[in-house]
Amino acid sequence: MSNYEQTLSIIKPDAVERNLSEEIKNEFKKNGFKIKEEKKVHLEKSEAEKFYLVHQSKPFYNDLCDYLSSGPIIVMVLEKENAVIANRELMGATNPSEARDGTLRKKYGISIDKNSVHGSDSTDNARIEIDFFFKK
Numbered sequence: 651m652s653n654y655e656q657t658l659s660i661i662k663p664d665a666v667e668r669n670l671s672e673e674i675k676n677e678f679k680k681n682g683f684k685i686k687e688e689k690k691v692h693l694e695k696s697e698a699e700k701f702y703l704v705h706q707s708k709p710f711y712n713d714l715c716d717y718l719s720s721g722p723i724i725v726m727v728l729e730k731e732n733a734v735i736a737n738r739e740l741m742g743a744t745n746p747s748e749a750r751d752g753t754l755r756k757k758y759g760i761s762i763d764k765n766s767v768h769g770s771d772s773t774d775n776a777r778i779e780i781d782f783f784f785k786k
Contacts, residue, residue: 653732654733655731655776656686656729656733656776656780657769658725658727658728658770658776658779658780658782659725659727659728659737659770660723660725660768660769661723661724661726662718662765663720663721663764664760665758665766666721666722666724674767675688677740677754677757678726678740681740682730683728683737684729684730686727686728686729688724688725688727689725689784691725692719692721693718694719695719698714698715700782701718701782702714704775714763725784727780734769734770734771740754741755743755745761745762745765746759746760746761746762
């Protein structure tokens with residue numbers, strides 16, 4: 651029984667703005683991910699607040715919501731064996747300066763806030779986050 655799963659990935663405003671979307675998508679494909687669905691969206695701040703509700707009590711919540719709604723983003727459903735963990739490894743540490751060489755945040759991230767990509771942190775959250783953007 652393989653552990654094939656889906657995870658949500660977001661190419662954040664800083665990376666979209668710098669025209670890195672195709673390059674980042676190619677990194678996913680090179681690492682064995684299938685992009686099952688994708689779309690470009692521009693969230694309202696209220697939508698970003700709903701998406702990041704899990705972080706509501708944290709001091710960075712407001713800035714995070716401002717940032718995610720500051721420009722277009724690319725949301726994708728990635729599929730692969732152990733997709734959640736594999737995507738987190740490929741993204742690297744939240745702070746690009748602490749991320750391992752070769753990770754997306756090391757390559758493309760500007761700062762801890764503008765770290766270019768988001769990925770679900772658990773299979774449960776992946777389902778919730780995918781439904782948030784791709785609910786049929």
